[in-house]
Amino acid sequence: MRQSFHRIMTIVRKEWIHIIRDPRTLSLVIIMPVMMLFLLGYAVANDVKDIPLVVADLSHTDASRTLIDKLTGSDFFLYTHAAQSEDEILKMLDEGMVKAGLLIPDNYGREISTGGSATIQFYIDGTDPTIAQTAQLAAETISQSLSQEILIQRLERSGTGMQISLPVDARLRYLYNPDMKRMNFMIPGLVAIILQIQALLLTAFAIVREREQGTLEQLIVTPIKSWELMLGKILPFVIVAFINVIMTVAVGAVWFGVKVVGSYALLAGLSLIFLLGSLGLGVFISNISKTQMQAMYMASFIMIPAFILAGLLFPRENMPGLAYYAGYLLPVTYFLEIVRGIILKGADFVILWKWIWPMALFSIVVFFASVLMFHKRL
């Protein structure tokens, strides 16, 4: 037992030297999580606002100005250009100067003040579906609420002097992510990415490199047992992965203001279980790859579907049936639910149990299957 421990620590020490001396590994370890954090934080997670808007106000009335104020008063639109005709609006959209356009016809003010019905025309650039959807939703919501206001005013004016209120007053209160910030959705996802990509890639590379160099062969003729070698190779990356998770959660809290509501211990414990599966996949890849290049291809073959189907970047709820259910085959899907649950909702073990058991099952099976396979390869 003491001998086993001694040999495992010998491997661990050697792995540390590799990590520290190899600039590529070191940068993968330190820079990647931080880079991903800021990439996701500033490039992907940017909520859509200040959509450039061109307005052609042919009505020039108080009513039309109220409409414009309502639109630009929201954070969604930014009144950047004025136009005189539909053609001019279309031209600006064509040239990409604006993403949305609004045409208020000359009869708008008259129709509104005389109790009639006026048609306004929105133009939306559909190239970027996210922006287009946001613009559409904002335009519809704002015009509807304006219609309601006008309707109430008309009733009050024509009527008996009584207070009129809407029959249904729908109020929304967002739980868990009150500011609806994408970053709150992203940080937990990032924890999963790091545990998945980094642990998987680093482990696969570390083992395949020994095979490539021929040092694995050399290790086979020494008295080290395959499970000792395995553990020695994996341990440093468990530590690296944990440091990175801590870094991500800390930067997420301090820089992006995403605080962990739930238990740190639970987060750490379940991360460890998930990590087991990732490391197992890494070992699996190293078992079937002869070179680091092959390992890289194999890894992306596993990781890319994982990220798309698990709901890391896009919500799974919008996926078509097959893709939605395929997500249940991936442990990262469960882990995402768990991490989001703990960080955003403060969910406890009991609540998360339905996600925990499939993930744990997968992790343990993959880990031990890969390790046993590795044994045979020795």
Next chain:
Amino acid sequence: MSSEKSVQVSELTRKFGNFVAVDHVSFDIPKGEIFGLLGPNGAGKTTTIRMLCGILKPTSGEARILGYDVAKKPEEVKKRIGYMSQKFSLYNDLTVAENLDFYANLYGISQETMKTRKVELIEMAGLRGHEKQITKDLSGAWRQRLALACAIIHDPPMLFLDEPTAGVDPVSRHDFWELIYTLAGKGVSVIATTHYMDEAEFCNIIGMMYRSRLIALNDPDSLKEKMKGVLYEIDCAEPALAEQILKIRDNIQDVAAHGILLHVLVKDENDKTMLENVLQENGINITRIERVLPSLEDVFVSLVNQENRMHVRAGID
């Protein structure tokens, strides 16, 4: 007695799919000998040595190292053997000292033993003053000697060398074999594979491998003596043409080019006149013709040709 043998191999066979890499190979080597496994690339030398070290499992057959069955007692075998592959399996980003420490720790060598052992090995490998150097920056010959130092850090009684001099200059190759001699002098049994025939002269016993089979096993002198026929070295004009002419003659057993010289194997000394006549008939001037002792290369070429002829005949039958 088994205890007096370093290696006992019987009917050792390894298949990769349909390809038989090692075909029923058997041999016994006494302790303390340097055994050279000779043959061209792909003959099955490396596969054989890998099975002996326990890296590869044999498809069938048995191998015993120092009396221990490799398949049944791998741990006992591993403790007692050192292995150095043609890749010089070192960690390139570790320093010389770190590589030595790493292997020493894997073999569970105590700190006190390690202190003296390390000094000894660094001295042997001629690496004094380079302990802190990163292995990547060492020359081929130094890396080779460091690999040897790592392989014998636990003072094994049995050493396996797989193409140990690949990619090393001739002078360093010679120095390396001197090191192996010194080790053998201390009682270490050695098995080495090589395709350099001149290196084979350093070995006490030679096994020649060709097409996955062991085609000869003996000490170098006996191999040369047993070679059938008489060997002539011919210095003549147009050696390439002469080779073509001699090759098609039935009464000439072998013709091989040695630089600008020809080595021709015939049945006995009476054939010398025949050789001279054949060449002169074809207008080729002979500068010199004399009988020479066969080198191991001659022996090998002759054995391989014999094999091939048997192969062809078997094919016709």
